[in-house]
Amino acid sequence: YDPDVEMHWQAKILVGADGPHSLVRHTTGIATQARALKDTYIMGDFAQHTSAARDEHDETASIFLEPAGVVESFPLPGQMRRWVAHTGAELMPESPRGLTDLIAERTGTAVDPRTSTMISAFHVRRRLVQQMVIGRCLIIGDAAHEVSPIGGQGMTLGWLDAVEVAPLLIQVLSDQNPAPLDRLENFRTFEQRRRSAARTVAWQAELNMALGRPMSLSATSVQNAVLRAVLSTRMRHRLAKAFTMRQPLCGAEIQVPG
Ligand SMILES: Cc1cc2nc3c(=O)[nH]c(=O)nc-3n(C[C@H](O)[C@H](O)[C@H](O)COP(=O)(O)OP(=O)(O)OC[C@H]3O[C@@H](n4cnc5c(N)ncnc54)[C@H](O)[C@@H]3O)c2cc1C
Numbered sequence: 001y002d003p004d005v006e007m008h009w010q011a012k013i014l015v016g017a018d019g020p021h022s023l024v025r026h027t028t029g030i031a032t033q034a035r036a037l038k039d040t041y042i043m044g045d046f047a048q049h050t051s052a053a054r055d056e057h058d059e060t061a062s063i064f065l066e067p068a069g070v071v072e073s074f075p076l077p078g079q080m081r082r083w084v085a086h087t088g089a090e091l092m093p094e095s096p097r098g099l100t101d102l103i104a105e106r107t108g109t110a111v112d113p114r115t116s117t118m119i120s121a122f123h124v125r126r127r128l129v130q131q132m133v134i135g136r137c138l139i140i141g142d143a144a145h146e147v148s149p150i151g152g153q154g155m156t157l158g159w160l161d162a163v164e165v166a167p168l169l170i171q172v173l174s175d176q177n178p179a180p181l182d183r184l185e186n187f188r189t190f191e192q193r194r195r196s197a198a199r200t201v202a203w204q205a206e207l208n209m210a211l212g213r214p215m216s217l218s219a220t221s222v223q224n225a226v227l228r229a230v231l232s233t234r235m236r237h238r239l240a241k242a243f244t245m246r247q248p249l250c251g252a253e254i255q256v257p258g
Contacts, residue, residue: 012178013169014137017158020127022143028134034127037148039209040087041122044099047115048079063212065227066106067220070212072150073109083111084150086212091121124148124209126202132161132191133182140165145198150212151205161194204242 016024025032048058064071069086076082085102092098096116103111127146132139141158168186172178181187215223230239 012136012173013181015165015169016137016139016143017141017162018139018143020125020142020146022139024137025129025139025143028137028139030132030134030139031130032127033130034125034146037124037126037206037209038089039124039148039150039213040089040091041084041124041150042087042092042094042099042102042119043082043084043122043149044096044119045076045080045082045117046096046100046111046113048075048081049112064107065212065220065224067215067217068106069214071103071106072212080117081111086214087121088214091123094119094121122149124150126206128195128198128202131182132194133187135180135182136178138165138181138187140194144194145202147198147202148205148209150209151201153201153205157194157198157201160197164194165190 014024016022016028018024059075061075062073064073069088070084071086072084074082074084083099083103085099085106087102092102096113096119099116099119100111100113103109125146126148129139129144132144140161142154144161145157147154147157165187168184168190171186172181172184211223230236
């Protein structure tokens with residue numbers, strides 16, 4: 001995609017899957033509600049062999065709730081590991097050593113900064129459109145809903161939009177002259193369901209973020225004691241599913257169509 005090259009296309013239906021700065025959203029005049037959150041994070045990928053990983057194939061995900069802010073660590077393919085750390089309200093410079101020093105300071109884990117393959121510092125924003133369908137256009141993915149990356153559900157939300165709308169599009173495209181989509185009941189239901197899913201994911205991601213904000217030593221001790229108590233009961237399975245967003249805190253398990 002080159003923003004300096006102008007192209008003209010004609011189509012019966014336009015689907016905008018063009019990301020958070022969606023041109024389709026702007027040109028169709030779809031209104032959004034957006035909010036910048038005060039949290040910043042730094043994220044980086046490093047080789048797996050750390051003092052915390054049990055072996056090179058360790059598939060454990062770890063969440064360290066520390067007074068200075070959360071540190072999360074997830075296994076990646078190719079014996080790599082992704083680390084994410086809360087960095088307060090100001091973005092930290094994108095330096096692998098800066099992140100590995102912070103990991104060591106907060107968790108005591110030694111990660112080799114020379115094995116870094118990606119480093120990114122980011123702000124968090126929440127955005128939801130008021131409609132996903134307008135006339136013969138519709139928008140999906142981050143064009144329609146941006147959620148906090150903490151929780152890792154943004155891309156899944158977008159894929160689920162696509163999975164749900166694809167059969168509706170096939171149906172409507174069999175018509176020589178399709179009606180405006182926003183007049184069709186099944187597209188209105190699609191919009192309602194997907195906006196509601198985005199709201200649930202955004203809310204849950206922000207709850208996860210709240211747990212990982214910097215807090216005083218005493219507040220961290222209380223939070224950790226409560227979590228330890230919950231994790232010693234059968235609730236731990238539900239909590240793990242909620243934290244990894246496989247299940248809303250209340251309601252049914254998220255189903256991915258086969
Ligand atoms: C730091 C960070 C970490 C994340 N981590 C996770 C995670 O772990 N798990 C997860 O599920 N999600 C994660 N996400 C969210 C995920 O990246 C997004 O939800 C996902 O990429 C959205 O996909 P999309 O296709 O809607 O938009 P995008 O990925 O933004 O893709 C839009 C595409 O459209 C193209 N485009 C834009 N305008 C035009 C135009 N006018 N003409 C032609 N092409 C155009 C762009 O070049 C781009 O290729 C993360 C996001 C961030 C910022």
